Amino acid sequence: MAHFRRIYAMLRRRLGLQLTSLGPTTLERAVQRRMRALRIEDWEEYAQHLKRHPAELDALVEEVVVPETWFFRDQAYFDALAELLLHPPFCSAAPLRVLSVPCATGEEAYSIAITLLSCGRTKNDFQVVGVDVSQHAVARAEEALYGRRSFRGTDEEFQRSYFHAEGDLFRLVSRVRQTVSFRRGNVIDSLFMGGLGQFHVIFCKNLLIYLCGWARQRAVEQLHRLLTPEGRLFAGTAEISLFLDHGFAAVSERY
Ligand SMILES: C[S@@+](CC[C@H](N)C(=O)[O-])C[C@H]1O[C@@H](n2cnc3c(N)ncnc32)[C@H](O)[C@@H]1O
Incomplete structure (x- = not known):
């Protein structure tokens, strides 16, 4: 699909992203989310929009990155x-x-x-x-301010020593x-x-x-x-x- 390739090429120039690292449908779903947000129904129109509006590439970047991490990972x-x-x-x-x-x-x-x-x-x-x-x-x-998934590598003592509870979440101490x-x-x-x-x-x-x-x-x-x-x-x-x-x-x- 030519429009898809153009969109990927722009993303690749910006981030150096390797499409295969994302899984087969991640980029497609990310573009569809952006198209829904912008009420754009056509891939060609989205590709044009992306070319004309540099800020849209930032928005698409947010949809494809994988910010998965936790405290004391490894x-x-x-x-x-x-x-x-x-x-x-x-x-x-x-x-x-x-x-x-x-x-x-x-x-x-x-x-x-x-x-x-x-x-x-x-x-x-x-x-x-x-x-x-x-x-x-x-x-x-x-x-x-962190949720439970951020603490999968640590114990409760760690949480008590460095965080204050705020509802269901935990705020890191200012020191x-x-x-x-x-x-x-x-x-x-x-x-x-x-x-x-x-x-x-x-x-x-x-x-x-x-x-x-x-x-x-x-x-x-x-x-x-x-x-x-x-x-x-x-x-x-x-x-x-x-x-x-x-x-x-x-x-x-x-x-
Ligand atoms: C899986 S996280 C890694 C976090 C942490 N280093 C760890 O190992 O737990 C990957 C992060 O890479 C960031 N990223 C991807 N491409 C990047 C680039 N070209 N420059 C800076 N950050 C980038 C994403 O936004 C995402 O938050």
């Missing part, structure tokens, strides 16, 4: 981060800068901050920055929130990424699996640029080989 990564903090240059870096990209709704960035605070770091000697292309996800990260800032941005946008400054540690989990070849290459280049010379990147298990193929060297085979 606990071993946070244990390894705590271990890293014992050694130079990480033990003396002040402020220690850590990037969580993509951060989705913020649980990974906040888990990093909680790890650093638990290791005795204070709010003045580290900065955690979370980046995601989804405006909706970043807004939720800043709100720091953690104030150590993390969030930015909406695209990892393949070199101008945006360059403006973030350098980081001693980068968490990049569950991003490259959604990207096509050229976008993976560009994302890895951006992250390489952002990492300090002795910095460490924590990659998703399925993505380690993609970083190794594009210029990173393994320090551990697990992250």
Whole structure:
């Protein structure tokens, strides 16, 4: 279907998205939702609308991204981060800068901050920055109000220590929130990424699996640029080989 291919091409240019990573009907259903919202019945008309209104591409992006995450997803990564903090240059870096990209709704960035605070770091000697292309996800990260699914990797003690109940939801305490800032941005946008400054540690989990070849290459280049010379990147298990193929060297085979 020619209209479908044009819509996908625009999305691919923007996000570097690999269609097969989404499942066969995800994009089709996302476009249909946008067409209903705009009261457009015809695919050709939607493709034209998308071409003429740059903001519509942002709205479509929100429909296709997968902001699935939870606190302390893969606990071993946070244990390894705590271990890293014992050694130079990480033990003396002040402020220690850590990037969580993509951060989705913020649980990974906040888990990093909680790890650093638990290791005795204070709010003045580290900065955690979370980046995601989804405006909706970043807004939720800043709100720091979470439902039960965000706690699937943690116990009740964790919830009691760091959250206040608000109805059925749980708000993260301000002493953690104030150590993390969030930015909406695209990892393949070199101008945006360059403006973030350098980081001693980068968490990049569950991003490259959604990207096509050229976008993976560009994302890895951006992250390489952002990492300090002795910095460490924590990659998703399925993505380690993609970083190794594009210029990173393994320090551990697990992250
Ligand atoms: C599954 S979440 C990963 C969250 C977290 N890193 C984790 O592993 O739990 C994937 C996120 O990637 C974001 N994303 C997709 N393409 C992106 C891009 N080009 N730049 C920045 N974020 C992107 C989506 O918005 C989504 O929130």
